[in-house]
Amino acid sequence: MASAKSKTATASQLGEVNANVAGLGFEVIGSSPVTVTVEGSxxxxxxxxxxxxxxxxxxxxxxxxxxxxxxxxxxxxxxxxxPEQLRDYVNDVAFPSFSSAH
Incomplete structure (x- = not known):
């Protein structure tokens, strides 16, 4: 999961990020103005x-x-x-974590 550089990405920025991430070989499985979720080996x-x-x-x-x-x-x-092609848009890369609802 990648978090956006700004608080929220515009539709145009989100499209660019999704295209760049897919171009790197990842499958985009979810995206929002705040995060992009990808799968890859x-x-x-x-x-x-x-x-x-x-x-x-x-x-x-x-x-x-x-x-x-x-x-x-x-x-x-x-x-x-x-990577360079994502630095203008991506602030952080992390794996989702799971927590209890207790």
Missing amino acids: SALFKKVFGAGVKGRRVTPSRDSLEHSTPGIVWKFESPPVI
């Missing part, structure tokens, strides 16, 4: 952002409010570098 993330990704399987626990559903939590192995 671990190799693609490493190629584009210069940082590998790793996953950790999690299960819900009474003692943990960090994860409310089972699944895999993804993290960058090192800080990602935003």
